[in-house]
Amino acid sequence: MASYPIRAGWFNFPVGGGHFGPPALRGVPTNAAAVVSVPFDESLRTGPALAQFTATVAGSARTVSAVAVSGTDPRVLLVTLASAPTAGQAVVVTYTKGGTAGTRLADVNGEEVATGVIASYTA
Numbered sequence: 571m572a573s574y575p576i577r578a579g580w581f582n583f584p585v586g587g588g589h590f591g592p593p594a595l596r597g598v599p600t601n602a603a604a605v606v607s608v609p610f611d612e613s614l615r616t617g618p619a620l621a622q623f624t625a626t627v628a629g630s631a632r633t634v635s636a637v638a639v640s641g642t643d644p645r646v647l648l649v650t651l652a653s654a655p656t657a658g659q660a661v662v663v664t665y666t667k668g669g670t671a672g673t674r675l676a677d678v679n680g681e682e683v684a685t686g687v688i689a690s691y692t693a
Contacts, residue, residue, distance in 0.1 A: 591681060592676070592677065592681040592682055592683055592684065593610040593611060593612050593614060593675075593676070593677045593681065593683055594610065594611045595608070595609065595610060595611075595688060596609050596610060596645075597609040598691060599663070599688075599689035599690075599691050600691075601654070601655065601661065601691075601693055603654045604635075604650055604651045604652070604653055604654040604655075605648055605649070605650050605651075606625075606648070606649040606651065606661065606663055606689055607640070607646050607647075608646065608647040608648075608649060608663065608688050608689045609645060609646050610645050610646070610647065610677075610683075611645065612645060612677050612678075613644040613645055613677060613678050614639045614644055614645065614675065614677060614678070615639070615676045615677060615678050615680065616638075616639050617672070617673060618637050618639075618647070618673060618674065618675040618676075619637075619668050619670070619673035619674075620634060620635075620636065620637050621668065622637075622665055622666050622667065622668045622673070622674070622675065623637050623649060623663060623664070623665055623666075624663070624664045624666070625649070625651055625661065625662065625663045625664070626660075626661070626662045627651070627655045627659050627660070627661050627693075628655070628659040628660055629660070632651050632652060632653070632655075633651070633652035634649055634651060634652075634663070635650050635651065635652050636648075636649075636650035637649050637650070638650075644678075647675070647688070649663050649689070655693035656693065657693055658692060658693065659692070659693045660690075660691075660692055660693075661689065661690070661691055661692070661693055662687055662689065662690045663687070663688050663689035663690075664686065664687050664688065665683060665685060665686065665687075665688045666685050667682060667683075667684070667685045
């Protein structure tokens with residue numbers, strides 16, 4: 571039986587910045603007034619649908635009024651709440667993957683973020 575040596579680095583080629591798999595959360599979400607900045611480990615595709623995001627502040631539903639990828643850092647998702655949380659309130663932002671692939675939260679290669687909590691912190 572023949573054996574074929576595997577060369578180091580043979581399969582280590584970068585695709586979309588060298589990251590394999592969907593975007594992962596990195597760091598701690600922050601807020602400035604009503605805008606929650608959610609950091610990811612790679613650049614996000616623009617256009618996630620607003621209806622896929624929900625939020626609670628101090629355990630009560632809070633309307634998400636806008637969602638956009640940051641214009642200055644494409645690895646940051648900006649989630650705008652209808653009103654700002656006050657200091658000490660718990661904030662939770664949840665993403666639920668929608669039915670249309672082009673409007674789901676994904677990286678620039680189309681790898682989609684899983685449904686779940688994307689931000690949980692105390693204002």
